[in-house]
Amino acid sequence: MGGAPIRWAIRCSNGRGGVPERESGRCPNRGLIPRGRSRRRHPERTVPGGSGMIGSVELIGRRPQLAVLGEAVQGAQAGYPQFVAVGGAAGIGKTFLLEHFAENLAAAGARVVRGAGIELGSQGLALVPVRAMVRDLVRQVGRERVAELAPDAAALAPLLPRTGGPQPDDRGGPARLFDALTALVERLGQERTVLLAVDDLHWADRSTLDLLRYLVRTLRDSRVVTAAAYRSDDIGPDHPLVGFLAELGRLPGAHRIDLPPLGRAETAGLIGALAPERFSERRVDEVFRRTGGNTLAVRELAAEDVLPPSLADLVLRRVRRLDDRVRELVRLAALSAAPVSHDLIAAVAGLDEAELIAGLRTAVDARLLVPSGDSYAFAHALLREAVRDDLLPAQARRYHRRYARALQSDPSLVAPERRASEAAHHWYGAGDLEQALPALLEAADAAERLNARAEQARLLERALRIAEHDRPALLRRAVEAAAWAGEDVLALDLIERALAEGAPGTPGEEAMLLALRALTLLNLRRGGAAAAAEEALGRLEGVPAAEQAPVLDLAGAVFMADCRWERARDIGEQALRLAADNGDAALAANARITLGTALTRIGDRAVGLSVLHSVREECAERGDTIGSARARVNLAIVEVSLGRYEAAVGTAEAGLESCRAAGLERTLGALLTAVLATALNAMGRYARVEEAAALALRKDPASGFAGVLLALSGEAALRRGDLPTARERCSLARPLVGGEAAPPVYALPYLRVEAEVALAENRPEDARRIVVQGLDRAARAGNEADAWPLLPVAARAAVREGDASLRERVRATAGGLRRDTPPWAAFAAECAAELGDARWSAAAAAWKAVADPYREAYATMRTAQEEGRGKDRGGVPALLRSAAATARDLGAAALLQEIEVLARGAHVVLEHEAPAAKTPAERLGLTAREAEVLRLVAEGSSNRRIAAELFISVKTASVHVSRILGKLGAATRGEAAATAHRLGLFEP
Ligand SMILES: Nc1ncnc2c1ncn2[C@@H]1O[C@H](COP(=O)(O)OP(=O)(O)O)[C@@H](O)[C@H]1O
Ligand SMILES: [Mg+2]
Numbered sequence: 001m002g003g004a005p006i007r008w009a010i011r012c013s014n015g016r017g018g019v020p021e022r023e024s025g026r027c028p029n030r031g032l033i034p035r036g037r038s039r040r041r042h043p044e045r046t047v048p049g050g051s052g053m054i055g056s057v058e059l060i061g062r063r064p065q066l067a068v069l070g071e072a073v074q075g076a077q078a079g080y081p082q083f084v085a086v087g088g089a090a091g092i093g094k095t096f097l098l099e100h101f102a103e104n105l106a107a108a109g110a111r112v113v114r115g116a117g118i119e120l121g122s123q124g125l126a127l128v129p130v131r132a133m134v135r136d137l138v139r140q141v142g143r144e145r146v147a148e149l150a151p152d153a154a155a156l157a158p159l160l161p162r163t164g165g166p167q168p169d170d171r172g173g174p175a176r177l178f179d180a181l182t183a184l185v186e187r188l189g190q191e192r193t194v195l196l197a198v199d200d201l202h203w204a205d206r207s208t209l210d211l212l213r214y215l216v217r218t219l220r221d222s223r224v225v226t227a228a229a230y231r232s233d234d235i236g237p238d239h240p241l242v243g244f245l246a247e248l249g250r251l252p253g254a255h256r257i258d259l260p261p262l263g264r265a266e267t268a269g270l271i272g273a274l275a276p277e278r279f280s281e282r283r284v285d286e287v288f289r290r291t292g293g294n295t296l297a298v299r300e301l302a303a304e305d306v307l308p309p310s311l312a313d314l315v316l317r318r319v320r321r322l323d324d325r326v327r328e329l330v331r332l333a334a335l336s337a338a339p340v341s342h343d344l345i346a347a348v349a350g351l352d353e354a355e356l357i358a359g360l361r362t363a364v365d366a367r368l369l370v371p372s373g374d375s376y377a378f379a380h381a382l383l384r385e386a387v388r389d390d391l392l393p394a395q396a397r398r399y400h401r402r403y404a405r406a407l408q409s410d411p412s413l414v415a416p417e418r419r420a421s422e423a424a425h426h427w428y429g430a431g432d433l434e435q436a437l438p439a440l441l442e443a444a445d446a447a448e449r450l451n452a453r454a455e456q457a458r459l460l461e462r463a464l465r466i467a468e469h470d471r472p473a474l475l476r477r478a479v480e481a482a483a484w485a486g487e488d489v490l491a492l493d494l495i496e497r498a499l500a501e502g503a504p505g506t507p508g509e510e511a512m513l514l515a516l517r518a519l520t521l522l523n524l525r526r527g528g529a530a531a532a533a534e535e536a537l538g539r540l541e542g543v544p545a546a547e548q549a550p551v552l553d554l555a556g557a558v559f560m561a562d563c564r565w566e567r568a569r570d571i572g573e574q575a576l577r578l579a580a581d582n583g584d585a586a587l588a589a590n591a592r593i594t595l596g597t598a599l600t601r602i603g604d605r606a607v608g609l610s611v612l613h614s615v616r617e618e619c620a621e622r623g624d625t626i627g628s629a630r631a632r633v634n635l636a637i638v639e640v641s642l643g644r645y646e647a648a649v650g651t652a653e654a655g656l657e658s659c660r661a662a663g664l665e666r667t668l669g670a671l672l673t674a675v676l677a678t679a680l681n682a683m684g685r686y687a688r689v690e691e692a693a694a695l696a697l698r699k700d701p702a703s704g705f706a707g708v709l710l711a712l713s714g715e716a717a718l719r720r721g722d723l724p725t726a727r728e729r730c731s732l733a734r735p736l737v738g739g740e741a742a743p744p745v746y747a748l749p750y751l752r753v754e755a756e757v758a759l760a761e762n763r764p765e766d767a768r769r770i771v772v773q774g775l776d777r778a779a780r781a782g783n784e785a786d787a788w789p790l791l792p793v794a795a796r797a798a799v800r801e802g803d804a805s806l807r808e809r810v811r812a813t814a815g816g817l818r819r820d821t822p823p824w825a826a827f828a829a830e831c832a833a834e835l836g837d838a839r840w841s842a843a844a845a846a847w848k849a850v851a852d853p854y855r856e857a858y859a860t861m862r863t864a865q866e867e868g869r870g871k872d873r874g875g876v877p878a879l880l881r882s883a884a885a886t887a888r889d890l891g892a893a894a895l896l897q898e899i900e901v902l903a904r905g906a907h908v909v910l911e912h913e914a915p916a917a918k919t920p921a922e923r924l925g926l927t928a929r930e931a932e933v934l935r936l937v938a939e940g941s942s943n944r945r946i947a948a949e950l951f952i953s954v955k956t957a958s959v960h961v962s963r964i965l966g967k968l969g970a971a972t973r974g975e976a977a978a979t980a981h982r983l984g985l986f987e988p
Pocket of ligand 1: 058059060061062088089090091092093094095096097270295296299
């Protein structure tokens with residue numbers, strides 16, 4: 001489908017002698033934001049109390065690393081001193097992690113002592129971090145206390161701030177100092193858990209390293225964790241830290257953390273937190289690509305487009321240290337779009353082989369370049385960008401021209417599939433627009449042949465910046481490519497430009513652009529998609545039938561996605577008629593999919609289903625992978641709403657195959673994965689859900705889809721009883737599903753899971769707020785599939801909050817939804833049971849009929865609870881045992897625990913359990929005192945209040961609380977309180 005041969009003219013009218021803008025560092029349509037413009041600052045005071053908030057930003061990700069640190073604390077608390085080395089690149093988040101951990105530990109009652117290396121430390125100032133730690137300790141406990149604790153306080157005097165007191169006694173040299181300090185730390189660690197937090201250890205002098213080495217090796221029987229952060233990209237093989245880390249690494253209590261960059265989803269989360277107003281999928285793409293997930297860089301670029309000078313300087317320091325020849329090689333490499341092959345850089349560098357190899361060797365040793373296969377890549381993208389931006393424009397143009405010429409004379413220097421786009425990149429960079437335009441178009445065609453639609457769209461967009469003639473056709477091609485690639489922001493931008501430039505030559509083309517605008521608005525979760533579709537339909541008068549059909553088809557799809565079933569059916573019918581008249585089989589198939597799906601919702605379901613089945617077969621016969629994929633998506637959605645989960649899984653998996661073949665993984669594939677995950681969650685196959693969602697997320701789908709996928713895998717985690725993971729996925733999903741205008745398809749699954757997490761964490765007020773947002777969207781007829789799952793959760797929140805009007809609202813919403821499929825009927829039954837309008841046994845039976853084991857087990861447990869309150873309790877043991885067996889099979893840890901606690905309360909032996917104890921508290925395994933403490937925790941009391949109430953020390957209160965958490969298997973006080981409430985432990 002390459003463009004027809006067209007004469008292109010060159011436009012050199014940007015006032016800069018025709019020099020095109022460089023590839024990034026600015027948004028294509030926003031112009032260049034000048035360097036040095038004041039950046040918004042994010043205040044970064046640490047908030048005491050360890051709520052996980054630092055300044056305005058929560059710690060993102062880092063769970064595995066916190067687990068290692070937590071392990072070290074446990075080891076220390078068992079009496080074995082621990083050492084944790086936290087390594088990572090500059091700006092990756094070492095300080096933040098250490099500080100977050102320190103705050104939490106301090107809030108839990110540990111003593112945290114901080115020190116840090118400073119950059120000049122190795123040039124004279126000895127023991128800087130150690131001095132800082134001693135001073136910090138003096139600040140915390142006072143000089144006298146330090147003197148009391150240290151058996152040889154005089155030896156420490158050189159480390160202390162000067163006072164008018166006696167002269168320091170430094171007889172005995174370093175050994176005496178080391179011993180005195182070790183003894184001091186040991187004493188501290190016998191009082192309570194101690195964290196020695198040493199930051200920037202790479203700048204520490206040798207004495208500091210010697211002292212720490214001595215300390216870590218000599219400490220005995222005390223609860224001390226030494227955690228040291230260092231910059232791993234700054235230490236060469238000869239750095240003293242290398243030997244130090246190797247030696248300490250061999251000790252029994254040693255741990256090592258290599259802090260990785262943020263992943264894409266985490267990057268998205270950070271951007272969402274810092275600059276929600278600029279959040280978009282495209283922006284996440286761009287920031288992630290540029291920063292490679294370096295946390296500092298993500299932070300800096302979250303709200304800005306230009307690399308701030310401070311960050312560039314940080315990155316460039318290492319480049320500037322190199323000698324001229326090596327620096328030139330690195331700069332050349334920075335201009336290559338992809339990792340540069342040895343032959344290519346040899347061709348452009350103009351060095352002899354020995355010089356070249358020596359230079360590359362140096363760059364690799366300095367960890368600037370990384371060899372991979374026969375090529376060299378930058379250690380991270382930011383580095384490449386900083387080096388490139390550091391070039392003078394004339395220098396960059398010259399280098400680009402060298403590349404372009406080299407490729408011209410020997411095209412074999414790059415792989416065939418990259419040839420066209422590399423040539424385009426360099427001609428464009430060289431400012432040679434006469435060569436660049438045809439090269440860009442050729443590269444765009446090549447990208448299209450490879451189904452690399454995103455690349456195609458980017459190349460065309462760049463061509464549009466310099467093309468003067470035949471722009472309409474070019475714009476339409478670019479729109480098409482961007483829409484195909486799921487690059488909705490770019491697509492929408494191109495569409496607006498095309499409409500503004502009068503690109504649509506004919507009314508048919510204009511209607512098509514408007515229909516595409518409706519589709520991208522829908523994908524971008526901006527409002528107005530249905531209105532835009534109507535606008536497109538309004539332009540159809542006088543348009544030839546052949547051109548009307550695709551517009552009708554797109555509009556029908558938009559109505560369908562927006563749950564406007566009647567409109568979708570009517571438009572689908574019209575589209576089908578026209579497509580059939582024109583003999584356009586692919587379009588007819590599309591129209592039948594819209595029609596069939598609409599019929600399953602508002603007409604004869606059996607007819608609708610058979611239409612979908614037959615389209616799927618017909619598409620397969622025609623080899624129409626896109627049609628097959630679309631048919632399967634809609635079929636799978638219908639199967640899920642009918643509770644035919646096995647069938648839905650089969651359909652969705654086959655559909656995913658088609659998506660892969662058609663290059664539609666980011667769009668239809670993501671939607672299919674969401675449907676698949678919904679079915680798998682219902683079946684209790686949580687691991688599969690998380691796996692499928694992770695796979696789909698790696699393909700980088702559009703935001704709305706990504707949000708839903710995160711929410712659904714959060715739901716899987718929640719079912720497994722992994723509350724922290726569920727919470728984390730919800731907070732990542734939050735910015736992705738969009739704000740106020742988020743359509744129900746994206747918003748509802750997320751809101752439901754978020755509300756469930758809030759309930760599980762005993763935040764009923766939050767749950768209430770969240771379900772209200774959901775009810776606003778659920779009230780619309782037509783989206784039963786997304787609305788029903790929210791309602792029982794909403795009912796639970798209303799009951800927990802004792803909110804009568806919310807209860808009424810849930811009742812009314814449920815009353816307005818159809819319940820004519822087995823799962824919808826079961827949701828209705830569960831909702832009624834939650835509201836106290838029906839028996840739980842009915843809900844359990846309904847879920848059994850659907851074969852949704854988790855919901856069945858939950859309803860069964862609630863049935864047991866209900867019967868346990870009645871007179872005839874004979875059925876309770878069997879109910880609890882059956883619920884427990886299901887929960888166990890599913891690995892639904894939280895539910896199982898709830899059932900077990902309930903069973904203990906009801907004197908029911910589930911399996912392999914000791915006979916029931918006497919009092920409810922004993923049955924939970926709690927002592928009488930712990931039961932009292934739990935009652936206070938459930939009332940929301942702090943340790944201080946508990947202590948006051950029970951006449952115990954705060955410390956003892958906190959010990960009780962942690963024991964209780966352990967016994968209930970709860971991670972937080974909130975969870976323990978939630979368990980207590982759920983079990984009605986303290987009800988009169
Ligand atoms: N996990 C994280 N979540 C959110 N922000 C983070 C995280 N890690 C680091 N940051 C932010 O990134 C920036 C760089 O982190 P920092 O800890 O100073 O890096 P390093 O000490 O590794 O050089 C800081 O502004 C910090 O607030
Ligand atoms: Mg730091």
